[in-house]
Amino acid sequence: MRLYNTMSRTKDEFEAGPVVALYVCGVTPYDTTHLGHAFSYAAFDVLIRTLRYLGHEVRYTQNVTDIDDDILKRSKSIGVPWDELGREQTELFQRDMSDLNVLPPTHYPRATEEIPGMVGMIQQLVEQGNAYQVGSQVYFAAATAPNFGMLARLPREEMLKRFEDTGDSPNNPEKRDKLDFLLWKGSGEGEPSWDSPWGAGRPGWHIECSTMAVRYLGPRIDIHGGGDDLIFPHHSCEIAQSEQATGQAPFSRIWMHNGVARLDGVKMSKSLGNLVMVRELLGRFSPDAIRLYLLRHHYRDSFDYDEKELVRAANDAALLQRRVEKIGADDDVTVDSDQLPQGVKVARRLCIAALVDDLNTPDATRAMMELATIDGDEAGIILRQLAGVMGLRLRRS
Numbered sequence: 001m002r003l004y005n006t007m008s009r010t011k012d013e014f015e016a017g018p019v020v021a022l023y024v025c026g027v028t029p030y031d032t033t034h035l036g037h038a039f040s041y042a043a044f045d046v047l048i049r050t051l052r053y054l055g056h057e058v059r060y061t062q063n064v065t066d067i068d069d070d071i072l073k074r075s076k077s078i079g080v081p082w083d084e085l086g087r088e089q090t091e092l093f094q095r096d097m098s099d100l101n102v103l104p105p106t107h108y109p110r111a112t113e114e115i116p117g118m119v120g121m122i123q124q125l126v127e128q129g130n131a132y133q134v135g136s137q138v139y140f141a142a143a144t145a146p147n148f149g150m151l152a153r154l155p156r157e158e159m160l161k162r163f164e165d166t167g168d169s170p171n172n173p174e175k176r177d178k179l180d181f182l183l184w185k186g187s188g189e190g191e192p193s194w195d196s197p198w199g200a201g202r203p204g205w206h207i208e209c210s211t212m213a214v215r216y217l218g219p220r221i222d223i224h225g226g227g228d229d230l231i232f233p234h235h236s237c238e239i240a241q242s243e244q245a246t247g248q249a250p251f252s253r254i255w256m257h258n259g260v261a262r263l264d265g266v267k268m269s270k271s272l273g274n275l276v277m278v279r280e281l282l283g284r285f286s287p288d289a290i291r292l293y294l295l296r297h298h299y300r301d302s303f304d305y306d307e308k309e310l311v312r313a314a315n316d317a318a319l320l321q322r323r324v325e326k327i328g329a330d331d332d333v334t335v336d337s338d339q340l341p342q343g344v345k346v347a348r349r350l351c352i353a354a355l356v357d358d359l360n361t362p363d364a365t366r367a368m369m370e371l372a373t374i375d376g377d378e379a380g381i382i383l384r385q386l387a388g389v390m391g392l393r394l395r396r397s
């Protein structure tokens, strides 16, 4: 399989072992799922299904950032306790994902249940001289990590700007270097806090993912994924912390990043409020229609939401479903690969070849549509199999 690796900026050959360790950054649960989330998690879901189809076991960890400035802000503004808000929103997110037929992760850790591990990793970084304490805060000393920011390849000024945008001000006078970032912060009045050697407080966002990835998948993982807005600072900081704490590198062999969903040319974001919600779409379209629509965009390409395309996808999903219903044979019948008609073989080969070429789902869905035009039970059975790799149920709803 070839996967585009943000670290090398090329499509790298990914030699998968029997077990593939995958980590994908999860949501901050304070507002329900929008189309950008669905785009990202559906893409990684197809990656997992493709690897399984090829005979690999996938150990998949996705975290929940259930303590965060945004959650606390939202909790205050709507008057719901922060932990209750996080629980509720996590459940809604999980329901949206399961409706979209996104397979649940093997491990689904919540940041608030992993605090001791985070404290342990920070302590180690402090002891090793990679981090330092100022009052109730602890900062990671970026200069102690060789090639800090290599994943992002950004000029220093741009890195500083992105730290500012993500609430880790470079101009904070406590920092020895402007690129240093928070590992632990003292809690404000009335804010939730946990005990630590540096006083009551809570972990920074980046150390959460490092700790959970290493705990559940080990010091060296195969694939780390997330939205391309996470390349800096989040993933760059994760690399620095994890590699310094474990003494092993690379933290991840492949870094995969997906593009964003836009509305009228503007990135969908909670802060702008220009969101297309998955729950709303599920009221009007089938999960298969939404998935097919999303998978017609390559995961690395950002795209504009277009309802006309979604309607077309709904028609095509219905066509695929009708085609599969025409299969005369028993549901669990297996077909002899060597005996398949030529056209069926070609369509299957094209579909799988597209998926193993950096998850080219637009080409894979085209091959599926082609397969649907071929008569005979074999074509229908292989179509159903490939639809399963794409996460389409093709059942009457």
Ligand SMILES: [Zn+2]
Residues within 6 Å of the ligand: 024, 025, 026, 209, 234
């Ligand atoms: Zn993360």
